[in-house]
Every structure is written in structure tokens, then in C-alpha cells.
Amino acid sequence: MSDQKIRNMEEFAAASGLSRPTISKYFNDPGSVRAKTRERIEAALERYEFRPNIFAMNQNRSLTKNVGIVVPYLADPFFAEIARIIQRRCIDAGFTPILYSAHGEQKLEGEILEGLTALKPAGVFLAPLGRLSDRGAIDRFCRNVPTVLFDSNIEGMGEAFVGSDxxxxxxxxxxxxxxxxxxxxxxxxxxxxxxxxxxxxxxxxxxxxxxxxxxxxxxxxxxxxxxxxxxxxxxxxxxxxxxxxxxxxxxxxxxxxxxxxxxxxxxxxxxxxxxxxxxxxxxxxxxxxxxxxxxxxxxxxHQYELVADKCMETLFSLIEAGGRFETREETLIPARLILRASA
Amino acid sequence: MSDQKIRNMEEFAAASGLSRPTISKYFNDPGSVRAKTRERIEAALERYEFRPNIFAMNQNRSLTKNVGIVVPYLADPFFAEIARIIQRRCIDAGFTPILYSAHGEQKLEGEILEGLTALKPAGVFLAPLGRLSDRGAIDRFCRNVPTVLFDSNIEGMGEAFVGSDxxxxxxxxxxxxxxxxxxxxxxxxxxxxxxxxxxxxxxxxxxxxxxxxxxxxxxxxxxxxxxxxxxxxxxxxxxxxxxxxxxxxxxxxxxxxxxxxxxxxxxxxxxxxxxxxxxxxxxxxxxxxxxxxxxxxxxxxHQYELVADKCMETLFSLIEAGGRFETREETLIPARLILRASA
DNA sequence: GTTTTTTCTTTACGCGCGTAAATTTGTGAT
DNA sequence: ATCACAAATTTACGCGCGTAAAGAAAAAAC
Missing domain, CATH: 3.40.50.2300 (Response regulator)
Structure with missing residues (x-):
């Protein structure tokens, strides 16, 4: 590890003996550069531990690696649990999940969606408040951002819905x-x-x-x-x-x-x-x-893992399809009966 | 509401009959422009609903309006509840809270702190995993980012600690x-x-x-x-x-x-x-x-509100102090006994 | 009405990176 | 060695905004 500080991609390119556009390519997709080049970059990465500026990256991209996860009420352990699993899947897939809770408030849900729009997310998992949601606000959001509704369906909104049967x-x-x-x-x-x-x-x-x-x-x-x-x-x-x-x-x-x-x-x-x-x-x-x-x-x-997997799968194909589906997909996951002492 | 689309601050400045630097000033602190100017901007804001690009804003600022909230385990309703209150306080204070859960995993806690560093937050509320935390990683983080530890104290780390007595x-x-x-x-x-x-x-x-x-x-x-x-x-x-x-x-x-x-x-x-x-x-x-x-x-x-208020108060003075305190502050909030049926 | 102070405008540069076009270098097959 | 093609380089521009400096305009003070 060198003590020399790398301040930007330009300096890092110089330090690794490559050009800046090549480095840029690498960070957008490590597989898009030749194996030898990749090795040189990764060797330099160990010595200088440079990380590209996230704001500059996102500014010049029409869609980012951000993925929003919005739940209506995080103090409900059901949502905490489903959010946890989806979040992990997102990380594993190379995305940056950002978790929000509307805490049961319509106004907060609206603010979250507004703020989320500004983040130009690659996609959003939205479990709306339901009856309390401002349907107009949600509709507007779904038109601007590729959205997969989950848990709570609102007819016609979002490109897909994943929920329970x-x-x-x-x-x-x-x-x-x-x-x-x-x-x-x-x-x-x-x-x-x-x-x-x-x-x-x-x-x-x-x-x-x-x-x-x-x-x-x-x-x-x-x-x-x-x-x-x-x-x-x-x-x-x-x-x-x-x-x-x-x-x-x-x-x-x-x-x-x-x-x-x-x-x-x-x-x-x-x-x-x-x-x-x-x-x-x-x-x-x-x-x-x-x-x-x-x-x-x-x-x-609920089959938490199945729901989360289906959510991820749906978002992937949605992103690949450019953010729009021909027809709105609906997936309903069946339940698993758990016998305990109360009945 | 005009149908004309505003694409950036330049266009919005033109539409509101002001210069771009003035608009920029307004968004950084609405109180820093004359009342009449503010009114003109806000009138234009209603017609065109322009919002400055968040990535471009943050790129050119040494510290953003982001505030990180990191808890060890969000499926624990205690953390969900305290996070909820802190989050609301942050929003009310004009910050952009971003919530993270380490989900009990050391590795994830480390990744969160790394990602958070890149967001150049104005401050961070960190409830560490505790014994499972990588102390080196947390120490490194606290040196780079103004941090208030809460719930779980780690001696000497962060600029302050707010927890329970x-x-x-x-x-x-x-x-x-x-x-x-x-x-x-x-x-x-x-x-x-x-x-x-x-x-x-x-x-x-x-x-x-x-x-x-x-x-x-x-x-x-x-x-x-x-x-x-x-x-x-x-x-x-x-x-x-x-x-x-x-x-x-x-x-x-x-x-x-x-x-x-x-x-x-x-x-x-x-x-x-x-x-x-x-x-x-x-x-x-x-x-x-x-x-x-x-x-x-x-x-x-726990006196959730008191803890959250003290956290916010501490972060405010920490930000005003430029991110560093002379001496590490420790605040312990006492309990309130709740008598129910079990004892 | 003149001076002082505050506020705004104009101009200009920089942030760090994406990305396109044209050129050069490297690779593998013939 | 020759060619075809993939990969890397150079060059250049743009994204949207922060911010500094200098001058113009407006408001406040005298």
C-alpha cells in the first residue's frame, strides 16, 4: 500500500500506466477490458485503493446502480425481514440498495418517492402504504422510474407486482x-x-x-x-x-x-x-x-426467500427490457402452512 | 403549472428572470437571498417544479446534506423505532437521512461504512454491532466522517456517544x-x-x-x-x-x-x-x-424521543464545530419504569 | 440627493467522470 | 509475414452545479 494519495481517476490512470477512459471502462464493467489490463488495474487498486467519485459517476449516467427499496412500515418485522433479504440480493448483484420506510405516513411516502426520483435509480421495489397512498403520486413516480410493486398491489401501477397468493x-x-x-x-x-x-x-x-x-x-x-x-x-x-x-x-x-x-x-x-x-x-x-x-x-x-428472489428476477428483466414491460406482470407466491400450538 | 420542461438550473434561472448563481445561493440557503427574490424563485418553482441535480450539487461540495443512520439489526423493532425517530428529526432539520442495517454481519457493517464514506455525509449516527464489529474499520471510518455513536458504546471511537444509562x-x-x-x-x-x-x-x-x-x-x-x-x-x-x-x-x-x-x-x-x-x-x-x-x-x-433528540442535538453541535469535538461527549439517558403484569 | 451597504449579475473556471470519434497498438489466424 | 479484428489510447466535449471576482443595481442610511 503506497502512501501516495490518488485524488481522481486521472491520477489513478497515470499510476497504473493506463489511460483514463480504460479505467472508466473497467469500473463500469471489469469484464469489458482485456484480462491483462484488468490484472494491471487490480494490482494498482491494491496499492492505492482508489474509488471513483460516486457523484461524478452518477451525474453522467442516465441510470445509476442505485436500487430503491420502499416499505410502508419498517417497525413491522415482516417488512424488516423482506427488506433485509432483498437488500442482500441487490448487493450480491452489484447494485446499491437504499432502504426507505414511509412509517405509515402518506406525506413521507410522497417525499421518499420524490427524493428517490432524483437518484435516477436503475429500479425500485415499492411496497406502498395501500389505501393511504396518494395514488396520483405513486402513478407519477412509476411513470418516471422502473418500479416493481411488492406485497401490496395497486392495480395498473408499476411494471410488475410480486406478492403473496x-x-x-x-x-x-x-x-x-x-x-x-x-x-x-x-x-x-x-x-x-x-x-x-x-x-x-x-x-x-x-x-x-x-x-x-x-x-x-x-x-x-x-x-x-x-x-x-x-x-x-x-x-x-x-x-x-x-x-x-x-x-x-x-x-x-x-x-x-x-x-x-x-x-x-x-x-x-x-x-x-x-x-x-x-x-x-x-x-x-x-x-x-x-x-x-x-x-x-x-x-x-410467507416464503420470504421466494418472494425476494422473484422480486430480483423481475427487476433484472425489467432493467434489461429498458424499464418497461409490454404487459404488467403479476406473480403471486403461495403460502406454506406452519402448524404450532394455537390451533 | 407550465408544460415547459426545465432541464437545469440555467434554464430555471432564465425562466424566473434571475441569474444562475442567485438560484444556486437560494437552494443552498433560502434565507441568503432578499425576500423579494425568494418570492420570485418560489413562484417560479411552483410553475416549473425544478429540482437541482443532486449529484452535481454534491460533487462540488466538501460536505453534503446527507446523514447516515447505521443500526446493527433492523429486524429488531427497537432499532426500527429509534431509527424512525432519528430519521424524522433529520428530515425536519433539512437533512437527507439514509438508513442502513448491518443485519448482524461484520462484513456488511464494513461495506456500509465504506459506501457511506463515499457519500461525504455531514454526519453519521452509528449504532455498531458491538463485539462483532471490526474495531479497526470503525476507527478508520470515525476519523474520516463526523460520527455520533449511539446505543452501543465503543470506547474512544466517534466524537460522541448517546446511549442509555x-x-x-x-x-x-x-x-x-x-x-x-x-x-x-x-x-x-x-x-x-x-x-x-x-x-x-x-x-x-x-x-x-x-x-x-x-x-x-x-x-x-x-x-x-x-x-x-x-x-x-x-x-x-x-x-x-x-x-x-x-x-x-x-x-x-x-x-x-x-x-x-x-x-x-x-x-x-x-x-x-x-x-x-x-x-x-x-x-x-x-x-x-x-x-x-x-x-x-x-x-x-428507553426514552426513545429523548435519545433521538439528544442524538440530533449532538450532531448539530458537532457539525457546527467542524466535525470534531475537543473532548468526546458521552450522554446517558435514564430509563422509565413500566409496570405491567409479569412482575 | 448623495453615500454606504447589501444584493444581484456577469463572467469564468473547476469538479470528476461519461462517452464519442479517430487513431494506434496488440492479438490470433491464415 | 500478412491480414483482420479486437482492444487500448488520444483527444475532446459535455454533464449540472459550486464558487470566486468584479462590476452593476437596488436598498438603506445619512
Whole structure:
């Protein structure tokens, strides 16, 4: 390692005995220069550890190596986990992932998208807020930036969507509950922010209808992203008033279920499928904490790796296609049923 | 809104009837131009919605408006929460926060710091991995970039540290447990990655000694960031072998406690302070989920807002001081005791 | 109305790199 | 050795903005 400081590509080219355009070529694609040249550059790189100025690089490129990852709420471990996997894939593929969370706020989501546009990203993975999103702002963004929506679909926006097959989620849990006990009622928020919630309700109604069973949807009030508290309060309400139509409860998502289980515990109700249990509770998502609820939660799990892989794959082909697809691609990943103690 | 497209500052200057350097001044500090001029610019801004090219801006500035926020593990809601608050403060202060998670990996932490250096940030909030960090890499980074460490202290690195007063955390929980029942044993991982864990153990030993009580430290094996599972397994171990020295357990942190409570539940043990309860369990952090454990968790809470505010305040004065402090500042924020059902 | 001070304009250069065109050098096959 | 072709070099321009210097214009002070 030489003590001589390299200030720019010009100096580095001189130090390695090559021309600046050749160095520039190397950094844009190391494979685009002859093997011997590459070796000389890499040898010089070890001695001087030069790195091209990222701002100057991006200024003169129509599209950068930046990839935006936008999630609606990072304090939700589901999004933290999916973001983590996508991020790693991006790094491995030579991109520079930049992670954003809208923290449940429409205004912040808008600001993020504006700022992201200025970064001229090669592509963006966007999990929108859903009902709270400013559709106009998202549409405008998707027109300017190659975008893959994930988790939460907004019809017609973005070049592709990668999400979960909500029917598969609900079908598996309902079938399991019916097979091993009684048909469930469906427990959810009355005005969910996330479109998956609506899809799950519809799936529940359809599955029950196909099985010739009478559906029961139990809806609780509540706004915002404090799902656990909404689930807990909801549990107290329905248990207090005895308005629960069955003893088998299928929650729309794990965070609601976590709250629901807490509510049951507070009321001294035992949940599970053994004897002495007053209720069975199952859910969807396989939230990282659902393994540690009391009792542990039976749930339909996202296949995080599959979703992330499909996201990456979609973005790659989108970039290769120049940022636009002929027709909007939609990929739905099925669930994997996880049997635990709660049902 | 005019349909005419503005491509750069030159064109925008022409459109607003001013010179480019004046526009440049405005964007660097809107207050540095006369009020009337500012109005003219802002009027033009509404018509053409021009935004200066971020790459060209940063290229010619020695320090940017970027602020890095680096946390060790974003899937831990504690970090998600603290990052969220700091991020909002940064935005409100006119900075551009960029969030990174090392996801528990030393290599990734190193790569993040390298990439961050290239962004010439005005300042960085760094919560290092702790024991797993490459101290050399962190030291090198802190020398090049104005850095405020938070959460996890590494002696001598960074210009300042903002964290929690672990003694205050442990003092409050121990005192409460002693006052309302029996002195606790201390439950923790044998080889914790985070230095706060060691400080909490020492605080426990000190508080117990000061009260003239015999301390009992219970350590469980386990590596990585799956604290809940480690706590759960630990609970089964100590309960199976009856090696728990007391019926009052103080966990080092909430994630361990969440696992511990799950273990207790699985063994049919009732936790709480009422009659019929076999154990009392308390902990530290006020993890966002500790409200929803069964039973809900008594814990010493971080004062998230205070920590975030102090972080911002420190970074501001650090930036004003030109990126260096005479002496390294250390701020420790005390805890707030939250009484719930588990103890 | 004149002077002083602040603000703005004009002009000009530099930042570090992308990239195109034309030329030269190097490589491998005939 | 000759040719064809790939790869590297030289030269040159542009990206969009920061920023400095000098002079002009506007605002404030007298």
C-alpha cells in the first residue's frame, strides 16, 4: 500500500500506466477490458485503493446502480425481514440498495418517492402504504422510474407486482382448521389499510362457500399501524359481548393475532387445540414473533426467500427490457402452512 | 403549472428572470437571498417544479446534506423505532437521512461504512454491532466522517456517544422487584454481542451488593441475533434442571424475556405477581412487543424521543464545530419504569 | 440627493467522470 | 509475414452545479 494519495481517476490512470477512459471502462464493467489490463488495474487498486467519485459517476449516467427499496412500515418485522433479504440480493448483484420506510405516513411516502426520483435509480421495489397512498403520486413516480410493486398491489401501477397468493394463504388455514376441528370465523379490521386484507376476506368467503359452510366475518374498529393493540381490544370486545360466532378464529394477519392472543390471555382463556382450551386461533404471515406468542401461533407463512428472489428476477428483466414491460406482470407466491400450538 | 420542461438550473434561472448563481445561493440557503427574490424563485418553482441535480450539487461540495443512520439489526423493532425517530428529526432539520442495517454481519457493517464514506455525509449516527464489529474499520471510518455513536458504546471511537444509562435501567427494575416481592436473579446470554448487556450485569451486581443482597447470574448459551429463541431454550433448561436460584427473574433485555415467557408458557408455568403465579419476570428496553406478551412485560423503558433528540442535538453541535469535538461527549439517558403484569 | 451597504449579475473556471470519434497498438489466424 | 479484428489510447466535449471576482443595481442610511 503506497502512501501516495490518488485524488481522481486521472491520477489513478497515470499510476497504473493506463489511460483514463480504460479505467472508466473497467469500473463500469471489469469484464469489458482485456484480462491483462484488468490484472494491471487490480494490482494498482491494491496499492492505492482508489474509488471513483460516486457523484461524478452518477451525474453522467442516465441510470445509476442505485436500487430503491420502499416499505410502508419498517417497525413491522415482516417488512424488516423482506427488506433485509432483498437488500442482500441487490448487493450480491452489484447494485446499491437504499432502504426507505414511509412509517405509515402518506406525506413521507410522497417525499421518499420524490427524493428517490432524483437518484435516477436503475429500479425500485415499492411496497406502498395501500389505501393511504396518494395514488396520483405513486402513478407519477412509476411513470418516471422502473418500479416493481411488492406485497401490496395497486392495480395498473408499476411494471410488475410480486406478492403473496392470498387465496393460497386462506385456503390452507381454513382447510386445516376445518379438517382438524371446526370451521373458523374470520377476524379482521373493519377498514384495513393494506389491500391484502380485503383479498383475504374474499378468499375466506369463497373457500367457505365452496365447502358449503356459512361464513362469519368479525370486524373490529381501529386505525393506523398498531395492529396488535387493535387485535387485543377486539378480543376483549367480542369475548366480553359473546359475539364470537365460533370458537375457531382465523385472524387476517399475525399482528392482529398477537394482540388477540394477548387479549385471550388477559381474560384467562386458554387457546390451543388440546382439551381445556376455549379457543383455537390461526392466522397468516408467519411474523417473526409468531413463534413466541403464547401459545405459539399456527399460521400460513410467507416464503420470504421466494418472494425476494422473484422480486430480483423481475427487476433484472425489467432493467434489461429498458424499464418497461409490454404487459404488467403479476406473480403471486403461495403460502406454506406452519402448524404450532394455537390451533 | 407550465408544460415547459426545465432541464437545469440555467434554464430555471432564465425562466424566473434571475441569474444562475442567485438560484444556486437560494437552494443552498433560502434565507441568503432578499425576500423579494425568494418570492420570485418560489413562484417560479411552483410553475416549473425544478429540482437541482443532486449529484452535481454534491460533487462540488466538501460536505453534503446527507446523514447516515447505521443500526446493527433492523429486524429488531427497537432499532426500527429509534431509527424512525432519528430519521424524522433529520428530515425536519433539512437533512437527507439514509438508513442502513448491518443485519448482524461484520462484513456488511464494513461495506456500509465504506459506501457511506463515499457519500461525504455531514454526519453519521452509528449504532455498531458491538463485539462483532471490526474495531479497526470503525476507527478508520470515525476519523474520516463526523460520527455520533449511539446505543452501543465503543470506547474512544466517534466524537460522541448517546446511549442509555444502564445503571438506571437495572436500578429501577431491581428496586421495584425487591420492594414488591423478592430480589431477582439476572438472566442473560453468556456471550452477548452488545456491550450494554455487560453493563447491565455489572449494574445488577452493584445494585444487589449495595442492598446487601446476594446476586445470582444465570447465563445461557447462544450466538447471533435470535434472542427470543435463546431465551426460550434457556427457560426450558433452567426450569427443567431446577437451576433457577429464585422465583424472580430479571432478564437482560426484552427479547430474551419474550422468549423466556414463551418457554414458561410452554411448561405450563404461570408468570405474574398474583397468587397462583410460579414466577415473576421483568426486563429492560420496552420493546414494542413487550406490551403484548403473555403476561404483558414489566420493563425499564428507553426514552426513545429523548435519545433521538439528544442524538440530533449532538450532531448539530458537532457539525457546527467542524466535525470534531475537543473532548468526546458521552450522554446517558435514564430509563422509565413500566409496570405491567409479569412482575 | 448623495453615500454606504447589501444584493444581484456577469463572467469564468473547476469538479470528476461519461462517452464519442479517430487513431494506434496488440492479438490470433491464415 | 500478412491480414483482420479486437482492444487500448488520444483527444475532446459535455454533464449540472459550486464558487470566486468584479462590476452593476437596488436598498438603506445619512
Amino acid at each position: 392470498n387465496f393460497s394463504f386462506v385456503k390452507q388455514t381454513v382447510d386445516y382448521l376445518c379438517r382438524t376441528g371446526a370451521p373458523p370465523c374470520f377476524f379482521e379490521m373493519r377498514t384495513p389499510a393494506n389491500p391484502n386484507a380485503n383479498k383475504r376476506r374474499h378468499a375466506y368467503l369463497k373457500v367457505m362457500a365452496e365447502a358449503g359452510l356459512e361464513p362469519h366475518v368479525v370486524q373490529v374498529e381501529g386505525e393506523g399501524w398498531g395492529f396488535e393493540e387493535i387485535g387485543r381490544r377486539g378480543a376483549h370486545e367480542v369475548l366480553e359481548r359473546h359475539t364470537l360466532p365460533t370458537n375457531t378464529v382465523l385472524c387476517s394477519n399475525d399482528r392482529l393475532a398477537i394482540g388477540f392472543l394477548a387479549g385471550c390471555y388477559e381474560r384467562g382463556l386458554r387457546v390451543g387445540r388440546g382439551e381445556g382450551c376455549a379457543l383455537r386461533v390461526a392466522s397468516h404471515d408467519d411474523h417473526p414473533f409468531s413463534r413466541f406468542t403464547c401459545p405459539s401461533l399456527t399460521t400460513a407463512a | 444502564n445503571f438506571s435501567f437495572v436500578k429501577q427494575t431491581v428496586d421495584y422487584l425487591c420492594r414488591t416481592g423478592a430480589p431477582p436473579c439476572f438472566f442473560e446470554m453468556r456471550t452477548p454481542a452488545n456491550p450494554n448487556a455487560n453493563k447491565r450485569r455489572h449494574a445488577y451486581l452493584k445494585v444487589m451488593a449495595e442492598a446487601g443482597l446476594e446476586p445470582h447470574v444465570v447465563q445461557v448459551e447462544g450466538e447471533g441475533w435470535g434472542f427470543e429463541e435463546i431465551g426460550r431454550r434457556g427457560a426450558h433448561e433452567v426450569l427443567e434442571r431446577h437451576t433457577l436460584p429464585t422465583n424472580t427473574v430479571l432478564c437482560s433485555n426484552d427479547r430474551l424475556a419474550i422468549g423466556f415467557l414463551a418457554g414458561c408458557y410452554e411448561r405450563g408455568l404461570r408468570v405474574g405477581r398474583g397468587e397462583g403465579c410460579a414466577l415473576r419476570v421483568a426486563s429492560h428496553d420496552d420493546h414494542p412487543f413487550s406490551r403484548f406478551t403473555c403476561p404483558s412485560l414489566t420493563t425499564a423503558a
